[in-house]
């Protein structure tokens with residue numbers, strides 16, 4: 300099983316390190332740092348990622364919580380709906396978003412900001428599942444009712460009881476979303492925007508080693524993030540100094 | 547733990563009267579509440595008792611504001627609170643499931659209500675510690691829920707509910723997830739606290755022993771309505787209906803027949819019965835008799851002891867009699883020594899009015 304993931308990564312790494320005449324060197328990684336467009340492109344993508352995950356969290360957390368509290372019987376249906384972006388071809392999503400936002404101000408339509416909106420939809424299968432699993436793991440209805448009977452209004456319930464108890468799931472869905480944005484090519488290129496992934500593909504056409512090296516770096520970074528996440532999540536409650544806030 | 551602390555915790559609540567009037571609630575085809583009327587006297591502990599699914603939790607949740615009635619009124623201190631959201635009803639609630647906030651220490655859990663009410667940090671901390679002391683967990687304030695036993699968690703939940711000085715305390719089977727010993731102990735403690743604080747309390751349970759031992763009054767529910775409401779002794783000794791008689795305590799159902807002027811004949815003896823409606827002499831009935839009203843005495847008679855199980859101070863004997871079938875009898879364990887299985891006995895019945903019902 301492990302080999303299935305490790306072999307391609309190792310091969311990519313080996314390719315990135317490969318120099319002329321069968322030698323190996325870190326030249327490709329030195330070239331990465333030398334790319335003038337690296338930082339601007341990465342900034343664009345990270346900003347899109349930030350926008351995407353903010354919208355995702357603001358939209359999905361109340362939705363998932365609401366479904367769990369008020370429409371528990373509709374959970375399978377909502378889950379199926381959340382999977383739609385996986386089966387709808389990207390082109391259709393693009394056209395859909397373009398149509399929906401045809402009258403939107405240019406500030407949204409003409410900038411990569413619109414990509415964030417599309418990525419929210421694209422990331423939904425992952426973000427929804429991560430949040431759904433997190434909410435299922437705590438007895439949310441009881442906790443919410445306890446908080447309500449103690450005098451908390453809905454905003455307080457959400458901020459003081461719901462969010463702290465599904466923090467790990469929120470971080471998880473945020474990470475998945477970020478990883479998706481940092482690797483999404485089709486949509487960005489269809490929309491004619493320059494992002495980190497499209498730039499990487501362009502670079503790859505001239506300097507294959509640099510592009511592959513970059514993607515290995517991105518991959519390892521997201522793995523490190525996911526690992527950190529699962530370690531934090533695995534620790535018992537009350538022992539996580541990483542996330543705990545005293546009140 | 548002391549009365550002094552309790553007095554300090556008690557603020558102004560001199561006990562609030564509560565009235566539920568004609569409550570109705572349907573879930574699809576199920577009539578969870580079918581015109582429930584219930585009045586709680588200020589400061590009393592009323593246990594709502596009934597079989598699973600009879601609507602106890604629904605009634606309690608409507609009082610808490612967590613559920614809306616289809617019809618009916620809820621009066622707290624004379625004011626209609628239907629339409630008032632849960633967070634403004636000032637009721638303390640303890641749930642059957644563990645419901646502490648897992649991300650907070652015991653102290654922060656107890657201080658949650660005061661915190662939501664924007665009390666100063668030092669004051670709510672003092673109050674939380676006081677209440678934890680009151681439920682016997684003074685030294686556990688820094689523990690997280692997962693570091694507490696089930697019984698301790700329910701104590702913290704009780705302290706948390708009391709921290710908001712509720713007008714009414716609502717307990718929905720708070721002990722049912724605990725083992726027998728902890729349950730008995732915590733039961734006593736709830737009773738003591740409730741008395742000291744004088745809070746009107748609704749205690750929902752399907753455990754009749756719990757209801758009888760804890761409550762000032764017991765309300766027996768059946769299919770969304772109140773079947774009988776009264777002190778534990780009355781519900782037990784003078785059940786208003788055969789349903790109450792059979793639900794509260796163990797009950798024998800022995801075939802007999804009406805012999806006129808309010809008497810039945812059962813196991814060859816004449817007993818007075820509580821007349822619920824006119825029955826003609828000779829009509830076959832089932833007579834409801836408590837095991838402790840049955841007295842098997844060794845004799846050269848047709849009934850025999852079938853089995854004997856030791857319950858502590860009393861021993862339950864089951865006797866097979868030719869007219870009555872299998873009859874249960876609770877006798878003091880000392881007397882039971884003479885009643886080994888196989889012993890021939892005569893079954894005597896204590897002279898006490900009985901309930902009858904039509905045979906099935």
Ligand SMILES: Nc1ncnc2c1ncn2[C@@H]1O[C@H](COP(=O)(O)OP(=O)(O)OP(=O)(O)O)[C@@H](O)[C@H]1O
Pocket residue numbers: 573576577578596597598599600601602603604605752
């Ligand atoms: N949210 C709901 N949706 C559908 N039906 C419900 C709901 N809540 C309760 N019911 C139904 O209403 C009836 C009364 O339920 P309720 O929970 O009040 O019973 P209960 O007396 O508390 O029982 P138990 O002792 O099992 O807790 C049951 O038949 C139950 O199935």
Ligand SMILES: [Mg+2]
Pocket residue numbers: 602603604
């Ligand atoms: Mg219930």
